[in-house]
Amino acid sequence: MRDVDSSESAHEVGSVAESASSLAKMLQILRLFSETEPVWSTAAIIEAMETSRSTGYFYIKTLHDAGLLNAVRNGHYTLGPGIIEMDLQLRLTDPLLLASQGVLEDLVDKIGHSAVLLTAFRDSILCIGECRAPNSPANRFSRGQRRPMFQGAGSKVILAHLPHHRLKAIYARQSEEIENAGLGSTWSVFRKTLGEIKKDGFLLTKGEFNPGVYGVAAPILTDQKTALGSVAVAWDELERRDIDVQRATLAVKQAAATISERLTRNQPA
Known part of the structure; x- marks a missing residue:
């Protein structure tokens, strides 16, 4: 029984670590945007992040749904209005x-x-x-x-x-x-x-x-x-x-x- 518990615990730890790594990589997308490069295409984001297309699309959709990315034209994004909302919260709190x-x-x-x-x-x-x-x-x-x-x-x-x-x-x-x-x-x-x-x-x-x-x-x-x-x-x-x-x-x-x-x-x- 202890061996099973140990195996399950190791699996859980591995899953948590994998999820944390995936989340960190997704949030790194936000770092791509700058004053000199304010608009990024889907293809450019996926290439810069060195990830698969399916994973890249998932990351972008998740950030877009959260308001952290904003679609400005087909397949192109800027930083989203959710960031402005969070900035207001910081200014107030x-x-x-x-x-x-x-x-x-x-x-x-x-x-x-x-x-x-x-x-x-x-x-x-x-x-x-x-x-x-x-x-x-x-x-x-x-x-x-x-x-x-x-x-x-x-x-x-x-x-x-x-x-x-x-x-x-x-x-x-x-x-x-x-x-x-x-x-x-x-x-x-x-x-x-x-x-x-x-x-x-x-x-x-x-x-x-x-x-x-x-x-x-x-x-x-x-x-x-x-x-x-x-x-x-x-x-x-x-x-x-x-x-x-x-x-x-x-x-x-x-x-x-x-x-x-x-x-x-x-x-x-």
Whole structure:
């Protein structure tokens, strides 16, 4: 009887793993769509996913039925309206966004430049909120855009406050990228570099994305002092000579602390 049970258990585990793999592959279809390639044909999707036609058709139909793909003409698809609906739900319910309401606006009023709200997403940083200052350039970092985990003030302050086990996993996967970013050629140097950022409680950078552009960021922390995200601002030294770096840094730190305090206060008992 135990042998039968063992066999059935192994079969169930295998079925679950196979279903999870299939689901992951289906969801990867959504990653094909981009600003430069917003429309994909059925044939192109199947070719890109390297799957059979029957499986490809099943994936596409499932995503279409869920509203995640939208048919724009015969056999061609764009991302679907269901994503817009989910984005609205995030805007209305995301604790980090809710805790930041009014904070970014006050920060922009204080320093006169745009502010962004960032969070870690996989091995990168994602912008989830922003407040634009008047006459802000249109190409500034915006909601929905990603940047490297190891470049920029907003990214590095999050990295410095991630849990130890997560940092170990990141280093194991991306030690070369970490070294290229100047964060350390060994695990111990990497940890020391992040420790210095963590001790300061903020980070000021210059020219990491564009020459002459300053960036300053501070972490948004849980009550265990791990990072949920960061608040960041940037300005060009030639365009904004009126910016007082110390004043901007203090304002960013205060904004991040306010959001952190709101999140802690609103945690369920």
